[in-house]
Amino acid sequence: MEFAFIFTKINILIIILAICSPCKFIQSPMDFGSSSLLQTTNTSSIDFGRIIFSPPSAVLRPQSADDISLLLTFLYASSFSKVTVAARGAGHSIHAQSQALDGIVIEMDSLPSDIHIHKKLDEGHGVSYADVSGGALWVELLQESLKFGLAPRSWTDYLYLSIGGTLSNGGISGQTFKYGPQISNVLELDVVTGKGDLITCSPTKSSELFFAVLGGLGQFGIITRARILLQDAPEKVKWVRAFYDDFDIFIKDQQLLVSMPDLVDYLEGFVVPNEESLLSSSIAFPAHLHSVPSFHLSNVYYCIEFAVHDFQVEPSVVEQTVEKITTQMSYLQPYIYSVDVSYFDFLNRVRMEEMSLRARGLWEVPHPWLNMFVPKFGIKEFKDLLMDNMSLNQFKGPILIYPILKNKWDANTSAVLPDTEDLIYIVGVLQSADPASCSAECVAGIVRRNRRIVGAASAERIGAKQYLAQQPSLLHWRCHFGGHWNRFLARKARFDPLAILGPGHGIFPRVRLHGVDSTW
Numbered sequence: 001m002e003f004a005f006i007f008t009k010i011n012i013l014i015i016i017l018a019i020c021s022p023c024k025f026i027q028s029p030m031d032f033g034s035s036s037l038l039q040t041t042n043t044s045s046i047d048f049g050r051i052i053f054s055p056p057s058a059v060l061r062p063q064s065a066d067d068i069s070l071l072l073t074f075l076y077a078s079s080f081s082k083v084t085v086a087a088r089g090a091g092h093s094i095h096a097q098s099q100a101l102d103g104i105v106i107e108m109d110s111l112p113s114d115i116h117i118h119k120k121l122d123e124g125h126g127v128s129y130a131d132v133s134g135g136a137l138w139v140e141l142l143q144e145s146l147k148f149g150l151a152p153r154s155w156t157d158y159l160y161l162s163i164g165g166t167l168s169n170g171g172i173s174g175q176t177f178k179y180g181p182q183i184s185n186v187l188e189l190d191v192v193t194g195k196g197d198l199i200t201c202s203p204t205k206s207s208e209l210f211f212a213v214l215g216g217l218g219q220f221g222i223i224t225r226a227r228i229l230l231q232d233a234p235e236k237v238k239w240v241r242a243f244y245d246d247f248d249i250f251i252k253d254q255q256l257l258v259s260m261p262d263l264v265d266y267l268e269g270f271v272v273p274n275e276e277s278l279l280s281s282s283i284a285f286p287a288h289l290h291s292v293p294s295f296h297l298s299n300v301y302y303c304i305e306f307a308v309h310d311f312q313v314e315p316s317v318v319e320q321t322v323e324k325i326t327t328q329m330s331y332l333q334p335y336i337y338s339v340d341v342s343y344f345d346f347l348n349r350v351r352m353e354e355m356s357l358r359a360r361g362l363w364e365v366p367h368p369w370l371n372m373f374v375p376k377f378g379i380k381e382f383k384d385l386l387m388d389n390m391s392l393n394q395f396k397g398p399i400l401i402y403p404i405l406k407n408k409w410d411a412n413t414s415a416v417l418p419d420t421e422d423l424i425y426i427v428g429v430l431q432s433a434d435p436a437s438c439s440a441e442c443v444a445g446i447v448r449r450n451r452r453i454v455g456a457a458s459a460e461r462i463g464a465k466q467y468l469a470q471q472p473s474l475l476h477w478r479c480h481f482g483g484h485w486n487r488f489l490a491r492k493a494r495f496d497p498l499a500i501l502g503p504g505h506g507i508f509p510r511v512r513l514h515g516v517d518s519t520w
């Protein structure tokens, strides 16, 4: 144990000395022997997007928060260093957000994924929560908490994402309208700042760091532990899908469901641009969809997806709840389907799609995704903008559209939302680019198209903001943050003044301690 600790320390020192040296002598990570601390791994310059590949000079596989603190303390104190550091959770970013060109990637999955569940006493005060490593996956937390009959309240659609990765962005899904994003469901964090300080923070303790880090794009510190709020987990859910051929009616019904948080536990929706898209979105949904609307070339359909938790107390309660909801909806008769699935399978539904895509060689392909938060007033125009810019009959991948409520987000966090009314739509254009039909040039074309859409949608009449943002310049980042830019800047100056962290976003150029000043 003792030996391993000293060994880790020595290795970190070697990495730092090597990378900080003015005459850069890392030719190959193998120069340093076989230590896993030094090898750049295949995964450290790859992410889910498969669009940008930025190889680091070295990789750190920490065994504890202290290893990370040691690395950042040294880098912060080093006067001639240009080294940057990115935390890599599960690497499911699209645009190299967890990469560090010529820097150090910290692979967070090497931290022991200790998960401690605290269940409140039946009649007791307080809340149930889990303490979990920043590098653990949400699926691991779910598996562990279910052993206690508990689960987090707020999710992402896909569970093989890391705790630290989604908390650095927001973490949204069909529960967000009800419980807020994942960043609204955190009680406490352990964070290593860009200065190397290891700090425990919460809404009442070192709160500026706590709120900075949530939605903070990995710019202020590295989350090594999170305390996540838990609630009682249902045994099963009733999962319902209803189809529409009219966009106005589709969004009107979504708004109706948002107004029923006492009945609805999960609410999403998606565009069905072609038959293939319908089939691929139904892999995890075990209903017989043989009678779905027949597709005509000119038709686009929409689907509302909602779920009701089933605690299996009284058999008819869930049926009655679903009926109460659906009788108020105006879907295309008779196209409504429902299935009963275990809570775990429901939350883990995208994993089944992943397996199917992997089997067809379509998972590890480029993903030029675009995610936007669109205010209610701009959603129709944004939908038209999308339709005008995409050929829907050839589109591969889901296009999600569902509402969330701004008042469920804490304005103190670093997350960016439209500066408008309460009801906001998340629109996810989750396109896959099969190399068999879409070359690198074609992918670059989709990225340019997405950029044009972001530009047009940012105009006042739509007022949208990008989620999981990628911006081409500092000026664009300033516009993205809008009125919150100065706060973001002040937080950076306070917690990572040398801009060591999060280089993949391209927001802040690295600052030398006694050297050229930055242009932020």
Ligand code: FAD
Residues within 6 Å of the ligand: 047, 048, 086, 087, 088, 089, 090, 091, 092, 093, 094, 097, 098, 099, 108, 134, 135, 155, 156, 157, 158, 161, 162, 163, 164, 165, 166, 168, 169, 170, 171, 172, 173, 217, 218, 219, 221, 222, 223, 224, 350, 468, 502, 504
């Ligand atoms: P990474 O890509 O590894 O990192 C993301 C960012 O967080 C980087 O800036 C990185 O430096 C930083 N970071 C990572 N770990 C830490 C840490 N411990 N401390 C500080 N910073 C850190 N998002 C949603 O909100 N809802 C969804 O439903 C959803 N579904 C998805 C489905 C799929 C199939 C995929 C690929 C992505 C999905 N996402 C979704 C997006 C996902 O939330 C983000 O891409 C997230 O960043 C992925 O987490 P990760 O652990 O892979 O992060």
